[in-house]
Amino acid sequence: MTLSAVVFFLLPHWVAAETWYVKKSATKMQAEASARSKVLTKLKQGTAVEVKKKSGKFFQVLAKGKTGWIFRFKLSKKAPADSQNDEDVLGALGGRQKMTARESTSGSSIRGLSPVSEQHARKKGATPESIQAVKDMENFKIRPEELDRFLEKGKLGEYSQ
């Protein structure tokens, strides 16, 4: 009887505990369910977080010993299999025996127009301006702080009401 009661009271907590995963590196965990609150830490892609509470567009989570709030759309229910590298998923399923170091390079380190692409484009008569335009496009960067200010001004994302 006593054991049943203990199980009865503990069960909802076990059921409620949900593990989610950070979708992109540098995701902010904040002190409150507000984009303007203090940033407690920044989490890496794939970090597992335990969701404790859901409030609007924010989830209260426990991660790496800290409790804080994360914009819900920065989290995923499934552990990211590194979308740049499908082999990771395939590897986990046993579908591919070997993955070369070249293939396992993370997406963030892949920069610039591939030599294969550039060579092919030149051979096929693409103008140097078109090739340069792709390089310029790749080199154009938005700083996270700039994006943050943009969202705040437009009351978007974490700043939306």
Place this chain on the structure above:
Amino acid sequence: MNIPSKKSIMQKKYFKIFGPSFFCLSLGIAIILIGATPSYAFNLDRFLQEVEKSSQPKPKKKEHDLTGEEPAPAKTQQNDGGMIGLGQSLGIFDKKTSKILQQSVNTLQALQPIAYKEEKAIGGRLAVEVFNRYGGAYKDPELLRYINLVGQAVADVSSRPDIDYHFAVLNTENPNAFATPGGYVFVSIGLLKLIQNEAQLAGVLAHEVAHISQKHALQTLGRSRSLQGISALTLTVMDENPGLFDKLIDEVSEVLFTRGLDKDLEFEADRYGREFAYRMGYYPEGLQNFIHQLGKSKEGESSIFMSTHPSTGERFNRLKKSMSRYEKASLYPILGKRFLSSIKKVQ
């Protein structure tokens, strides 16, 4: 008379006990491995979609949660017969064995999913093609920054936020927008002139981001005849087979610039695009309002949206039909003023 040693008797005994069992176990494992692998290989794209879809946080009860209809999965190339079929008809293999052997052969021939590095090589080459065909780059750093800010915002809440996205403006009056694999997105000056506010722009960019996040062009490429017999498309394979790379680029170019993707993939990109814009906090009717506007405009007639996409009417109706799932949509910002001040130079 040869008296067997104690050791050889023990060996025979162990063989009697473990030999057949070990053989059966090994056979069983081999059959399971051979039989199970094809289903992973054939449905990996589908599987990745399922994973990504199921990973999305579910909004409120009535809000759109990306659980609607899905595009038809890519048809896989099946080898129908050959020696295995002959073996079955001659009674060498039973039906089940033939099926397992057939599946393992198909697995060996099936193309492994294209890795990000290769995806980006294909997408980068196609990006050069976009600039080459559609007026080159429109060089206005302020406008470029604005387009990148809106694009990055929706990409960050997409189903694939962990790759680099690049946004550019094309110097052509034709209202066009493109996405090439690996994260390259383009909008033309002509298209920007038809857009009325930032929520519409976010919807259009998010539609293109959805093509990338859902790997629509790669799904089409996976069905290419040029890739038959190739198990993994790597940069080395591309480098060593310029003819193959030629064919691939030609085939994807044909799809992206002339024939268009499957209708279902376009509808999916509409649904996902609206969802991504909504997640970022934009008025979720932005995309459908733009589609409606495009359908009414004269400029729209020359748009690649008309020649390579389903009709604007059909797209608008489909989006409108499922709009009721977004509650309090009218409370979300459209940001008309910010949009107009950002694109005033091209107006």
